[in-house]
Amino acid sequence: MKEERQLHTTLDQPAGVKKTSIIGPGLIVAATGVGAGDLVAALVAGTNYGLVFLWAIMIGAILKFVLNEGVGRWHLISGKTILEGWHLMGKWATGYFGVYSVIWGFVYGAAGTASCALAASALFPQLSLTAWAIIHGILGLVLVWSGQYKRFEHVMNILIGIMFITVVGAAILVLPQLGDVMGTAVPALPKGSLIYALGLIGGVGGSLTMASYGYWLEENKWKGSSFLSAVRYDSAVAYFVTALFTISLLVLGAGLLFGTDVTISGEKGLVDFAGILGNELHPAVRYLFLVGFWAASFTSVLGVWNGVPYLFADFIRTVRHQRIPNEELSKSKAYRFYVLWLTFPPMLLHIIGKPVALIIAYGALGAIFMPFLAITLLYLLNKKKYVGAIDRGQKWSNVGLAVSILLFIVLAVNELMNLF
Template structure:
């Protein structure tokens, strides 16, 4: 019986790991490490709060796909064409910035891994990276993405935990730490925009919940196994809470090895990637440099491919639903749309990267802030959709209350941030 359960689990395994890979990328490697380096543990509460209060809205992506047998994007269409168009506009407004932020970080780690500094520019590395990501998806589509993530995710998980416990054993470079700083909540504080950016992609943007519903459906089609709601949610929960627990690990690396010292994380993508790798090797040992470089690049590479796939897949579905012919069952038309959107996303992201140059922090902060501002709209739509499922598939009372708290949390901080921007 146990062997059979294990086989079933592996048949459903995939969407949750894809989610974890997407989350661990920029929000963990970049934002969590920066939070620890600049503020010690003063923003740990924000990281934990965002992970807990945003959980229901991501879980609803898997829940809705498993129960309704369609994606959240189809659900938005059922709520009204206005909601579908709004989601399409949100996707259009965020996809270039988010892909650019993820791509810039990934290119930096690629540059470090192969020692390309002085050989080719970071711009050329970025072009090569984007071309590779698009080629993999054009050739292998979901199957290639699914298999890649399972390998690189396990490598980074092992190395991150090793670095975490090694650093924990050594102790902080400077103390004492501040566990809460009320001044950060003041909208006039220069740190407030970073607080919003940190929570915007912690663990990732709420509008990306639709991707998980698409990946759930793609996994069913690829495996040929009709998984139950319980099996789908179990697989997603594993991926989600692994990513949530890793966020403080990255924060600790920044807090213990940089906070209170004269070290500063670099702005440029290649230099920043080098600083992150140095944090790991300082904790584990110089012998681990190649292992860490490969693991960090691998998880960012997986994130980059997942972002390309997620935006192309979601934009493709929006187009299918709003187009007059409604090509829901025309697979060849869907593939062509996917390919076109994939190329458009890549070119648009490259334009954004060229615009921001080496200002990696500004690019990441802008992308994450945009994601946080649109989060309440998507969160409310997800909640409304799952409450319309058949009674036995709806979330329980605990999840409902957590959803309401999450809506208050997302809406409150978004309104305060808007006030800080315009008043």
């Protein structure tokens, strides 16, 4: 009987992994993908449509779970990184990522720190937006430069806790004011809102850093198919929390602004909304929300500063055929070069503004990354020569990936049409 219990434990959960430790890498991926733009989108949805789009947030969380689980499963079953998988598909896939990562890193280095600066400046207006942006970029560099993943993970968990407690806490305070708005919770698709709804689905915790998940699994020593259940649990918890966070923002917009003439526009609108919270509830709630806004912005920056350099370092290792172990990537020259690339060149954009041509190129490349990720995962996870016997759950994964591909292609086409 004792031996049977030991065998059962081994099958359910990898040796040496505590239940509480199976909450970590996925939550970091999801939190990194939730930036100021997602906060704005959810608030605007609540302001314009009440609680109608609860269904869109939940579908978005499910699809991101499928993508995140797919990235993790590829790493565990194939024993290869996602960059190595792309390279197996041809030089076109590796080349696309190389070009995209350089342009994306330059522009995001400015955009991400600018979002942090907006929140920090609202809390402490003594410093300018440019000064706060530079401070956050350098702070991100300092926290990841040594390559100590556990320190990064600890800081991220603290920030995630702050953003969750502050925003969800504010939403709980607003619940009594929902009143008749509760009647809008019936799933529907108001006229002219299809693209908006698809955008809300596509924005629930999704970004380039989803491809970094495998490297964070490596840092946690999660290797081999025995960790599949752990990855699924981890991803499920991560996107459940993300959905709850996004729904809280929907509730805030619906509870305070639905049916009014007030509009939320851009990241500056988050600062304005914090003022509305302060007036409607209590001045302290204004600061509560601004702290949550800052934490959400800085988790995105810090997650990118740590996660995307893994991808770039792996890209350099792959194209140069270098023999650098996965666990040494965070200490490689290529990793540190990309951290510097995220931090210092984008500072110029805070001073001279964002050149139109660069923004167009960034938007065009960025619009097709998520469908690129979904398409490549669908291909790689169904090739027996890479993953061996196809997992029984692959059928449902294929359905989720196929739906994701259709969704992201529609969003990509819409984005490109808006750009050009």
